[in-house]
Amino acid sequence: MKLNYFGLVIAGAATVMIATSALGQKKYDPGATDKEIKVGHLNPYSGPASAYGAIGKAIGAYFDKVNAEGGINGRMVKFISLDDGYNPAKTVEMTRKLVEEDEVLLVFQPLGTPSNSAIHKYMNTKKVPQLFVATGATKWGDPKNFPYTMGWQPSYQSEAKNFATHILETKPGAKIAILYQNDDYGKDYLKGFEDALGDKGKTMIVSKVTYEVTDPTVDSQIVSLKASGADTFFNVTTPKFAAQAIKKAAEIGWKPTHYLNSVSSSVASVLVPAGVENAVGIYTANYIKDPTDPQFQKGKEWDDWLAWMKKYHPSGSLTDNFNVYGYTVAQAMTQVLKQAGDNLTRDNVMKQSANLDMTLPMLLPGVNVKTGPDDFYPIEREQLGRFDGKTWVLFGKVYGR
16 A cells, blocks of 8 residues: 555656646747747838838837847847738738748737738638737727737727717717728728717718728818818828828818827828928827827836937937837737747737736826737727827827726
């Protein structure tokens, strides 16, 4: 009996040792080694949405900082950023290259609703993270059907609801004109806006006009919207077309109460090209600290961002909030990879992405990053702001949950 008992103890101890050894083992999927983590990225450095190229450059500059400081858990980040020109067909081609040739661990921050829609099923079939996508379409928060895709910014529908709520509170008799991109991005904003207006929307909305990303300008659309007699304008456009819309409205003397979607709120990339004098009074929604806002141009968070810009991204504009955006989302990605530790599998990357509860330095006060296994919407809070000719002046409460 003693021998049998002793044998059981030895066997039990061996089992514990094996289990402990297994727990300590490093686990890697393609794109990860002891020395390196390959992170893929897609951005429109060219084409109709090329203003967003600033985001990709900022993310690359942040990973330069991470690597200079020793990497993530001792591993260098190899950031492979490709230009898809905001063309879904090109997005598919470039994504296949990243996944099948470059063998990245994940594809991070691919930009654009039509672009991400084109690779949505592919990424989930391949079980490769399509992580923190740079679009607020509601479809990116569906872990049940698409467990390898996660959004980042506040949803377009919730943002549009905030604008509609503000209109109902401040201008209930408004005659509203809407310009939107003719795809899932534009339609998502439209749905949230119309849902919030409810039955009143049938009488309040007097004109809805679309544009295609291949259109050279939206000048004719703005002329048409003015002719509708609208006194309120919901501008759902990417930067190039947003600047055109603002400028054309001023040229033809149309001065509606103007709501501009947050994805085109950059002072440097949109309002300056449009003429800042033409943008005075425009409303938008904010969730990151705008670098043109004097109240945020002080303290450690600002000093750290400014020091990073000067050292790692000196060619970037200090007035472009796309550089704040890139810095912030790269911090989130860095945190996920830190949490993943030595278990750098694609499944664990998604598990860690769905286990975040943090604030980041350049998010607005009251805005946080929080996810869960059933919550793939990292940021859900925003605050409205109004442009005064120099910066976005925040007002009211922080919307969201």
